[in-house]
Amino acid sequence: MKSHEAIQGALKQSSPKQVAADLGISLSLIYKWAQPQDALGSGSRNPLDRIATMYDSTGDTGIIQWLCHHAGGYFVRNPDRSAEPPEHVMPATNEMVSQFATLLTSISQAADDNAITEEEAETIRHAWNELKSFAEEFVTCCEEGDFDPIRRANARSQSSPATS
Template structure:
């Protein structure tokens, strides 16, 4: 879906006028953002296009991560696709189970005294975020049938 289509679709429920008023822009600008931009037509370069330009210029996921946090979510980058014919399901499955076990271990260790300190919660968050990222990569590898790549990626993370 193109950025102008995302804006158009996302505004259908509440209405462009209502959203324009809430964010402090004119309805006509919102309508322009919801039309294709080609530099000569009635459309206008919209904030989504500008955010993509900013992300590409910065070349760091920090902007995406911040947007996801502001929206109550978490950014997980999809690993690059390098499907290979020879793959092994069990090592990848064992790795995801091991990471989940590590998360449970952190939680158990932190909760032993019936309180979880800030430093402990930060460590739990770190392990949880690593598990979410690994699991997203695992699911992509499942979809592509490339389990060797996920183990190679994990080995690189442990040594680097």
């Protein structure tokens, strides 16, 4: 789906006039955002294209994660595909169990004194986000029968310093 198509879909769910008023911009700009950009100059570089460019420029998913959180969700990167032969399911399963154990350890350590500090909550959130990402990647690999992306992710995480 192209960005202008996503905007068209959103405008079907709402009033373009209200969106323009909420954003403090002209109605014509809203409509230009919903048109493809072409060589003739119709359409206008819309906010989705700008966010994509910002991501491409920085490589940082923070903005995307913020948008997903704002919409009540969570950003999970699709696994990389490779030409290498697939790995077996057991190492990936063991890694998921290990990450779940890390999450449970974080929770039990934080709750030990019947109070959870902001720092402890951040540690729990980090462990939970890591588990969610890995589980999504695991399910995708199950669907596709290719566990090599998980093997590579494990190798990267084991070679980088751990954070708590």
